[in-house]
Amino acid sequence: MNTSVSLSLRDVHLAFGRHQVLRGVDLDVASGGTACVIGPSGSGKSTLLRTVNRLLEPDRGDVLLDGRSVLRDDPDALRQRIGMVFQQFNLFPHMSVLRNLTLPLRRIRKLDEDEAVAQARAELDRVGLAAKADARPAHLSGGQQQRVAIARALAMQPQVMLFDEATSALDPELVKGVLALMAELSTQGMTMVVVTHEMGFARQVADTVAFMDAGVVLEAGDPAAVFESPQHPRLRRFLSQVL
Numbered sequence: 530m531n532t533s534v535s536l537s538l539r540d541v542h543l544a545f546g547r548h549q550v551l552r553g554v555d556l557d558v559a560s561g562g563t564a565c566v567i568g569p570s571g572s573g574k575s576t577l578l579r580t581v582n583r584l585l586e587p588d589r590g591d592v593l594l595d596g597r598s599v600l601r602d603d604p605d606a607l608r609q610r611i612g613m614v615f616q617q618f619n620l621f622p623h624m625s626v627l628r629n630l631t632l633p634l635r636r637i638r639k640l641d642e643d644e645a646v647a648q649a650r651a652e653l654d655r656v657g658l659a660a661k662a663d664a665r666p667a668h669l670s671g672g673q674q675q676r677v678a679i680a681r682a683l684a685m686q687p688q689v690m691l692f693d694e695a696t697s698a699l700d701p702e703l704v705k706g707v708l709a710l711m712a713e714l715s716t717q718g719m720t721m722v723v724v725t726h727e728m729g730f731a732r733q734v735a736d737t738v739a740f741m742d743a744g745v746v747l748e749a750g751d752p753a754a755v756f757e758s759p760q761h762p763r764l765r766r767f768l769s770q771v772l
């Protein structure tokens with residue numbers, strides 16, 4: 530794994546037209562740390578993740594990796610340092626699992642075929658799916674497809690991983706395996722930002738839990754503080770609905 534980095538957002542603002550969606554987001558994730566972002570639908574969680582890898586550009590504020598602003602970096606170069614996993618796995622349906630991993634390694638990392646295949650197989654092994662290398666994604670369960678998507682992101686050797694409700698589209702019995710893989714990554718020291726509705730995961734795995742509401746992080750702290758003694762009434766109300 531690449532050496533991980535710290536990640537900070539400073540007063541990040543972003544509007545879609547006149548709709549102010551991020552209104553001054555601050556977030557700090559230590560190197561090798563895991564931040565879970567929780568909060569109601571529409572509060573700006575996905576928008577926040579997209580500003581980290583610059584699928585969206587903030588109007589104001591800063592995004593820092595290891596204390597250095599990335600907003601003037603080449604976006605493509607930045608995205609090579611940051612892996613992202615979505616609710617919908619976004620695998621290429623017409624390609625084998627193996628090819629889903631080797632394609633970006635060849636095109637973006639410029640590995641030759643043998644190197645790409647070796648690295649792809651190693652990552653598939655790591656997520657427990659070495660035996661599925663030649664299968665099409667449609668022949669895998671949702672949980673297996675999501676583990677392939679995670680393996681594809683990891684194959685690029687990112688310094689930060691972003692997860693946007695990675696288990697929300699899965700049947701309940703498939704959620705556990707994906708969360709276990711994410712927890713393992715966290716333990717291994719990957720810097721991660723995890724948007725999730727899985728409060729058990731947030732409580733057990735996160736170093737920091739950040740509660741977003743209406744475009745700001747209203748409250749953040751270690752899981753015990755956020756779950757056991759939430760300060761903000763809005764967070765108390767949210768927790769009473771989801772726990």
Ligand code: ADP
Nearest residue numbers: 545548550568569570571572573574575576577
């Ligand atoms: P969350 O992930 O917390 O549910 P989002 O970040 O997806 O929230 O969305 C926050 C707000 O921004 C919502 O009101 C949503 O409708 C709006 N929004 C998100 N993406 C776009 C976009 N590309 N164009 C316009 N509005 C958007």
Ligand code: MG
Nearest residue numbers: 574575576693
């Ligand atoms: Mg979202």
